[in-house]
Amino acid sequence: MADKPSASVSRVAIYARQSILEDQGIEQQLADCRKAVEERGWRVFDEFIDNKVSGSKERGAATQWAKMLQAYDDGLFDVLMIDRPDRFSRRLTDLLDVRETRDVRVVSARGGVDTDHGDVQLGIQVVLAKNEVREKTIRAKRYAVERHKQGHPNAGGGPHGYRWVPAANRDPQTQARYEIDEDEAEDVRFIFSEFLADPDKQASMKQIARALNDKGRRTRRGTKWGASTIRRMLMNPYYAGLLPPSRPYDGSGSHHYNNLDLENCITGAWEPIITEEQLRAARGKLSLVKPNHDGTARKWLLPGLATCGKCGGPVRSSIGTQRVRDKATGKRVAVDDYHAYRCATIGNGCFQRAGDIIDEFISQVVIERLATADLADLLAIDDGPDFEALFAKQKALDGREGEIALMIARGQLNREAAEPALEEIRQEQETVKNELARAVKQDPLAELAGVDDVEAWWNASTLARQRAIVGKLMDVVIHPIGGGRRTTAKNIAETVEIRWKD
Numbered sequence: 001m002a003d004k005p006s007a008s009v010s011r012v013a014i015y016a017r018q019s020i021l022e023d024q025g026i027e028q029q030l031a032d033c034r035k036a037v038e039e040r041g042w043r044v045f046d047e048f049i050d051n052k053v054s055g056s057k058e059r060g061a062a063t064q065w066a067k068m069l070q071a072y073d074d075g076l077f078d079v080l081m082i083d084r085p086d087r088f089s090r091r092l093t094d095l096l097d098v099r100e101t102r103d104v105r106v107v108s109a110r111g112g113v114d115t116d117h118g119d120v121q122l123g124i125q126v127v128l129a130k131n132e133v134r135e136k137t138i139r140a141k142r143y144a145v146e147r148h149k150q151g152h153p154n155a156g157g158g159p160h161g162y163r164w165v166p167a168a169n170r171d172p173q174t175q176a177r178y179e180i181d182e183d184e185a186e187d188v189r190f191i192f193s194e195f196l197a198d199p200d201k202q203a204s205m206k207q208i209a210r211a212l213n214d215k216g217r218r219t220r221r222g223t224k225w226g227a228s229t230i231r232r233m234l235m236n237p238y239y240a241g242l243l244p245p246s247r248p249y250d251g252s253g254s255h256h257y258n259n260l261d262l263e264n265c266i267t268g269a270w271e272p273i274i275t276e277e278q279l280r281a282a283r284g285k286l287s288l289v290k291p292n293h294d295g296t297a298r299k300w301l302l303p304g305l306a307t308c309g310k311c312g313g314p315v316r317s318s319i320g321t322q323r324v325r326d327k328a329t330g331k332r333v334a335v336d337d338y339h340a341y342r343c344a345t346i347g348n349g350c351f352q353r354a355g356d357i358i359d360e361f362i363s364q365v366v367i368e369r370l371a372t373a374d375l376a377d378l379l380a381i382d383d384g385p386d387f388e389a390l391f392a393k394q395k396a397l398d399g400r401e402g403e404i405a406l407m408i409a410r411g412q413l414n415r416e417a418a419e420p421a422l423e424e425i426r427q428e429q430e431t432v433k434n435e436l437a438r439a440v441k442q443d444p445l446a447e448l449a450g451v452d453d454v455e456a457w458w459n460a461s462t463l464a465r466q467r468a469i470v471g472k473l474m475d476v477v478i479h480p481i482g483g484g485r486r487t488t489a490k491n492i493a494e495t496v497e498i499r500w501k502d
């Protein structure tokens with residue numbers, strides 16, 4: 001034990017600890033300890049605070065506990081003041097470290113502990129605190145099992161699209177721990193809708209991430225979207241209102257969503273954002289696709305879709321270069337890069353042409369076609385549902401639900417009396433959603449049945465969705481324009497040929 005200088009007034013170190021990060025609890029402990037020090041005529045040397053530090057586990061060198069012990073070893077204080085013994089520790093090894101190894105005098109502001117009169121009281125209370133933790137752990141495990149049976153998830157913030165509901169704010173009927181965050185839920189619906197509409201599994205995840213980033217959308221952490229994040233969300237059963245089995249983590253990877261059997265899930269006690277059918281379809285598409293972090297997603301509309309009008313070969317994207325003239329001297333002083341399409345035939349190819357104006361031209365043609373065509377003639381699903389009727393029914397159901405909600409808010413209708421009608425509406429809405437989800441999965445144009453502004457819908461779609469629609473509707477043939485000529489709005493229709501598919 002280190003030699004300590006004598007003092008007429010005891011020098012006191014205050015130690016405060018709690019397992020959760022809450023300043024109010026720490027401040028209360030400090031207030032009690034300071035009052036006890038003042039009443040005894042002692043003086044405070046320093047205060048050591050461990051906020052969000054367990055008293056049941058070993059405390060490392062970076063904690064204030066370790067710094068407090070070092071201060072005693074350096075002879076800087078004589079007495080350790082604590083609020084209560086359970087704030088001191090819940091481990092007998094800590095008690096031995098303080099009393100047997102160092103012989104620190106421990107006094108509690110509450111609990112009647114002063115080791116100058118013996119260690120029995122402190123030892124008993126530490127043992128009781130240790131047993132209390134064990135009992136709480138047993139109770140928590142039992143509660144977790146019952147909670148899981150009722151479809152409730154473990155405590156936490158919830159996946160993107162949901163927010164955690166504190167106990168005081170939960171619905172008294174469902175006690176749901178998750179509620180939908182509509183702003184984030186739009187990202188979830190967008191991800192599933194776009195992924196299921198595109199046949200190119202790996203590329204579409206990158207395209208979806210790029211589209212979200214271009215819109216200024218961010219993950220909950222404030223980071224940009226990536227394909228790996230999109231993949232995890234597409235595999236996540238929580239979005240379909242399914243709760244995975246609760247099992248202790250064993251490091252085997254069996255808890256990863258990729259290895260999860262949906263048949264082992266139970267219905268969760270929260271509202272789904274997507275349908276179970278959408279989840280199963282997404283997981284089915286991804287089952288044979290390994291994550292790829294090195295590939296590149298398509299950046300332009302027509303690579304791999306268009307062909308050369310001269311040789312029939314494929315058209316690929318390229319980077320064109322154009323020298324810029326200095327206005328003062330007339331000299332070409334810089335190189336301006338631009339998006340271009342080129343014939344990919346071995347050799348020099350048949351052409352290279354500016355790509356932006358071609359993409360814009362094709363987009364306008366598609367928008368005009370979709371805005372004026374009979375959707376039933378474009379859809380290729382045999383024996384499929386009447387999409388326009390489904391969307392009309394969806395709007396009608398939403399209207400009925402809104403009317404009932406308004407009557408309840410005005411006091412014109414009792415909530416209990418309205419519940420049967422609301423439940424019937426919910427069941428019908430679920431049926432309509434399932435039908436529409438199946439349709440969109442089979443045909444990227446099915447969603448158009450409920451769209452009033454085709455141009456806005458097209459501009460908001462991902463590039464993957466746009467490419468799927470171009471591939472479904474037409475074959476694009478790009479012809480050489482001739483040396484020295486530039487693609488313009490006037491000549492583009494003459495040199496970019498569209499062959500409509502049946």
